[in-house]
Amino acid sequence: MDLNYKRIVIKVGSNVLTQANGLPDLHRIEHLVEQIAAIKKQNKEVILVSSGAVAFGRSLLSVSDKCDAVATRQLFASIGQVKLINTYSDLFKKQNLVCAQVLVTKEDFRDRLHYLNMKNCFDILIQHNVVPVINENDVISVTELMFTDNDELAGLIASLLNADALIILSNVDGIFNGDPKNPDSKVIEHIDPDFNNFSEFISAKKSQFGRGGMITKSSMAHKISGLGIAVHIANGSTENVIAKVLKEKVINTRFAPQKIASGKKKWIANSENYVTGVVRINDGAKLALTSSKASSLLPVGLIGIEKDFKKGDIIRLIDQDNLAIGLGIAEYNSEKAKERVGLKNQKALVHYDYLFLTH
Ligand SMILES: Nc1ncnc2c1ncn2[C@@H]1O[C@H](COP(=O)(O)OP(=O)(O)O)[C@@H](O)[C@H]1O
Numbered sequence: 001m002d003l004n005y006k007r008i009v010i011k012v013g014s015n016v017l018t019q020a021n022g023l024p025d026l027h028r029i030e031h032l033v034e035q036i037a038a039i040k041k042q043n044k045e046v047i048l049v050s051s052g053a054v055a056f057g058r059s060l061l062s063v064s065d066k067c068d069a070v071a072t073r074q075l076f077a078s079i080g081q082v083k084l085i086n087t088y089s090d091l092f093k094k095q096n097l098v099c100a101q102v103l104v105t106k107e108d109f110r111d112r113l114h115y116l117n118m119k120n121c122f123d124i125l126i127q128h129n130v131v132p133v134i135n136e137n138d139v140i141s142v143t144e145l146m147f148t149d150n151d152e153l154a155g156l157i158a159s160l161l162n163a164d165a166l167i168i169l170s171n172v173d174g175i176f177n178g179d180p181k182n183p184d185s186k187v188i189e190h191i192d193p194d195f196n197n198f199s200e201f202i203s204a205k206k207s208q209f210g211r212g213g214m215i216t217k218s219s220m221a222h223k224i225s226g227l228g229i230a231v232h233i234a235n236g237s238t239e240n241v242i243a244k245v246l247k248e249k250v251i252n253t254r255f256a257p258q259k260i261a262s263g264k265k266k267w268i269a270n271s272e273n274y275v276t277g278v279v280r281i282n283d284g285a286k287l288a289l290t291s292s293k294a295s296s297l298l299p300v301g302l303i304g305i306e307k308d309f310k311k312g313d314i315i316r317l318i319d320q321d322n323l324a325i326g327l328g329i330a331e332y333n334s335e336k337a338k339e340r341v342g343l344k345n346q347k348a349l350v351h352y353d354y355l356f357l358t359h
């Protein structure tokens with residue numbers, strides 16, 4: 001059976017794009033581009049999130065071990081990105097396709113206006129049949145401004161573009177129920193939305209050139225599938241892997257998508273880093289919000305305001321035991337909210353449409 005996805009984000013990790021010695025694997029990249037061209041012929045929209053700048057940079061220059069690690073990464077990324085995108089551009093041209101380079105930082109996802117400007121750029125590229133090739137702007141993203149890794153970036157892009165699916169190509173066949181090197185371990189092929197206990201079998205081990213590792217991949221995949229986007233983790237070195245994933249002809253891990261969330265909810269879900277205020281809610285409010293009925297957060301359910309905020313800010317809801325329950329947009333500022341704590345018949349502090357539950 002064919003998985004009927006129309007808009008697909010494909011993320012390819014450094015390890016898929018490089019050989020064991022760290023040099024770019026041009027055959028693999030060419031095959032990836034051929035696969036993308038083939039599925040585009042089936043009228044699907046493809047957006048590529050590609051790592052590889054640092055790996056390409058490493059192949060161009062050698063640097064003393066004594067150099068500062070951050071500066072070395074900036075050096076490799078800045079020279080490597082040029083080579084990476086030129087390689088893609090030449091290979092897509094062979095397939096009669098045009099690709100675009102889009103470099104982003106964490107800051108680009110910060111406010112909704114900027115977020116929507118970025119979405120407009122992708123929309124025009126997709127409308128013109130261009131394949132966007134996205135990477136983090138490693139040259140200016142350092143320390144806390146960095147994404148955890150490109151998996152996090154791919155999840156944000158899939159949410160921004162309301163994709164039907166995100167396919168993550170790594171150097172393993174999927175998430176194994178134990179050490180992938182142990183012959184007794186098997187790939188978990190289907191992960192249900194309520195399963196979130198990945199640390200049970202995923203080690204913190206990363207592939208040779210990978211950044212985030214499987215734990216960040218899994219928690220991102222869990223969140224993104226919760227927003228209604230199917231997520232697959234598959235092996236980028238398997239021949240024709242993309243077509244096989246779409247035809248369900250290869251072992252891989254699929255996170256089943258839940259109900260599709262609105263664009264605004266998707267943005268809120270991915271705004272964890274931009275929280276300003278914090279409010280504490282009582283057990284009654286927690287029960288109402290987590291029930292299957294659509295409920296807004298009313299002041300009667302508030303116990304206190306733990307951190308101030310302005311109208312329109314993203315705020316975190318915590319329960320009586322300090323557990324984070326969700327994120328939402330404040331309908332009014334913390335001064336007004338403080339006056340209304342515990343009062344009945346007041347305007348909702350967070351409207352249901354602007355509330356994303358994390359617990
Ligand atoms: N249970 C597991 N199943 C699959 N991979 C795992 C597991 N536990 C740890 N890993 C490691 O996660 C690595 C893939 O993640 P990562 O290093 O981020 O790769 P990428 O470069 O593709 O982003 C694998 O090479 C594997 O060593």
Ligand SMILES: N[C@@H](CCC(=O)OP(=O)(O)O)C(=O)O
Nearest residue numbers: 014051052053054149150211
């Ligand atoms: N932006 C970096 C890749 C960072 C990254 O997350 O790598 P990976 O874990 O291999 O997907 C680069 O282009 O080298």
